[in-house]
Each structure stands twice: as structure tokens, then as C-alpha cells.
Amino acid sequence: MLMVLLGVLVSSGADDVATTERSAAASPADSSPSSSAEAAPAEAPAKAEPTDGPEGDVKITGCAVDDLTDWPSADVLITNRSSKESNYIVSVEFVDESGKRLGDALAASNNVAAGQKVETTAQSLDKVTVTVECRVTEVTRYAS
Structure with missing residues (x-):
């Protein structure tokens, strides 16, 4: 299913922006995301x-x-x-085993209540034919 992010308005008063290096790996033949996560080398x-x-x-x-x-x-x-209802924008990059960036994508969710959990997907339109690792590169959270 092709998910298209039509747009996300980021207020100029964003209260938190951070970068992480957490990741998971997948090969092109993987069709079940939950079975494709691998440990770091x-x-x-x-x-x-x-x-x-x-x-x-x-x-x-x-x-x-x-x-x-x-x-x-x-x-x-x-x-x-956080203690406030918030909006999120999550940047994800897809890299090969050498660390070369092959693509990127965004995931977003609005009006997430304090303490609430939300599942979403970051979908790239870049063709990839090798095993990839998914990394969160930036997280923006701001009050709704």
C-alpha cells in the first residue's frame, strides 16, 4: 500500500528537535516487517x-x-x-551494510495524547535491491 504524506505544517515554535541513530535491518525479500529486524553488526x-x-x-x-x-x-x-498532546515528524533513512544512504522517508502523527502510543510507517519510493538498515535520523515533537 502506497502511503503518501500530503504535508505536515510545522509551527515555528517547535519545542523539541533531536537526532538518534537507532536502527533495524531488512533485506529486499523481506515481506514481514516484524521478522526482519536484526541486531547491529x-x-x-x-x-x-x-x-x-x-x-x-x-x-x-x-x-x-x-x-x-x-x-x-x-x-x-x-x-x-510528554505531558502535552503533541504532533510528531520522524525522519528515517535507509542505508546499505557499508552505511551508504539509499533513500529516506518521513512518518508523521498528529494529536498524540500524553501517554498514547501510535504506530505509523515511513515509506520510501526509492528502489532498493540490497539488504537495508532503517535508522531514525531526526524526531520533531511539538505541542498540538
Whole structure:
């Protein structure tokens, strides 16, 4: 299913912007995002999950390359840990095993109540024919 992000209006008073390096991996033949997550390569030390700010609100739960379209996508879980209803914009990049960027996508969700969890998808339209890793590169959270 092709999801199109028609537009997201970001207020000039955004209260939190952060960058993370959390990721998940997927190969082009993966069709089930939940079964495609892999651990980071053994030679790269695992980084601790951020716990402060909006970057701690976002987790990649699946990373897949559609075997029909060759488009990568990332399943994103947003948990609003702030005290206010908030809007989120999540930037995701898709990289190969050497770290070369192959594409990117956005996921967004508006009016997420304090404490609420929301699942959304970041879908790229870039064709990918190799195994990819999905990485959150930026999280913007602002009050609704």
C-alpha cells in the first residue's frame, strides 16, 4: 500500500528537535516487517537507547523492502512521553551494510495524547535491491 504524506505544517515554535541513530535491518525479500529486524553488526558497539526528549519517544519496530516494488519502509512506534498532546515528524533513512544512504522517508502523527502510543510507517519510493538498515535520523515533537 502506497502511503503518501500530503504535508505536515510545522509551527515555528517547535519545542523539541533531536537526532538518534537507532536502527533495524531488512533485506529486499523481506515481506514481514516484524521478522526482519536484526541486531547491529558484531564489530559495531550497540548504542544505548536515548531516554530523554522526543528521540526517546520513537522506536523502529520493523524494517522491510517490499519484494514487488523494491521500496523500503520502516514501521515506527511513537509513545508520547510528554505531558502535552503533541504532533510528531520522524525522519528515517535507509542505508546499505557499508552505511551508504539509499533513500529516506518521513512518518508523521498528529494529536498524540500524553501517554498514547501510535504506530505509523515511513515509506520510501526509492528502489532498493540490497539488504537495508532503517535508522531514525531526526524526531520533531511539538505541542498540538
